[in-house]
Amino acid sequence: MERKTYRDGGSRPLTEYPRPSVAVDTAVLTLDPDVGLVVLEVRRPTRRGWALPGTFLHEGERLADAVDRSLHVKANVRGLRPRQLQVFDDPSRDDRGWVLSVAHIEVVHADRLSSRFADATRLVPVGTPGRLPYDHAEIVARAADDLRRRYRDQPDPDRLLGDEFTLRALRLAHEAVAGQALQRDSFRRAMEPGLVATGVTTAGGRGRPAELFRRRVS
Amino acid sequence: MERKTYRDGGSRPLTEYPRPSVAVDTAVLTLDPDVGLVVLEVRRPTRRGWALPGTFLHEGERLADAVDRSLHVKANVRGLRPRQLQVFDDPSRDDRGWVLSVAHIEVVHADRLSSRFADATRLVPVGTPGRLPYDHAEIVARAADDLRRRYRDQPDPDRLLGDEFTLRALRLAHEAVAGQALQRDSFRRAMEPGLVATGVTTAGGRGRPAELFRRRVS
DNA sequence: TAAATAGTGTCTCTCAGACACTATGTC
């Protein structure tokens, strides 16, 4: 042995420290045009009921990759970019043993979920996520809260909409996130600094055609 | 065996999953009246240089307890309330093996650090933390950033000061956190909704005595 | 009295909120 002291001042080699299992759990949020902000839930394999998709971390794997993998395996959804929310570390939170869970949030366009397993998944309004195991109800609440903060100042920062959209579509998305109606004119003025007009206008709907905007790259 | 499927849809029992070591690292921030916002660093036991205090998580231990333990053992500091910042999960971040680190931030009154080991610790301005190993420089930057956001609206939410303080002391603390001078009158009016006047005034200093305030419990 | 600091009145500028008007499409 070269060294005799270790990172915590103790004398045990790294391999002798007991190690927790590490899981990831993800609140995948998207926008249902009719229902509003919804969260993806999957059937629990071992018990009745529904839960957020999650998995154990594999050896040498990044947390974000474990999130991607769990969504692929459990819901047939791919190619997303999760953000960390919080670590849940209550040693007794999982009766199968010592399991830390890193909660994530993932916000996606509804199209991304069109390929999801029809039977094994469901989309539920974030306000009424149903009975969820572990800390999943808290994860959903925190995810919705996190989203509301992010959407207050910027136009659709998590790309619930596509690259181009009308101010009406943008406002409806923000209203779904905020959970309340927003003033049409104030909203426009608040968002305009973060938008770039394309000069193109929509057609076909009722009323005057609206211009399409992009997010400002900043 | 009762069950044959597991949380990730695989068929292995929980004990067969490879597990990472989990560490905590903490940015302890405090206020030096002369220097400003400073961070606590400890001597690295195995190599040259300084690092943030940290330790490996013990079996069944809460993250916050591991933070407390590491500060006690490495710096002789106790009784604090850490907040989680972020998990660092690069599999190659630690050359001793697969180690996840949960970064924490801890903000304390300078008195709490008076008992710290004189030789094995130092307090360094957050803007110039020196050469730090692992992701510690990023942790310090994020901690300072986090603190700035928290201090924008509320009067000293993390109790860098005691229970009672003058508006001058409060403003100097907020200026140290913000890294810039703040307008005296605007600052007072911005903070007053979060304060309760005690009716007691200080004496002994130069100039007109100032009233002492407490934080509003809300 | 001079200097230093505390506390407050007030002006201005900006901006959110609200209302209302004009513009331009479909039915």
Add this chain to the structure above:
DNA sequence: GACATAGTGTCTGAGAGACACTATTTA
């Protein structure tokens, strides 16, 4: 034309920022 929606002018009230004045202490 009736209706629906887009886009914008404008009024108002709240609040941040800035300046200046008064108040109260020490040296």
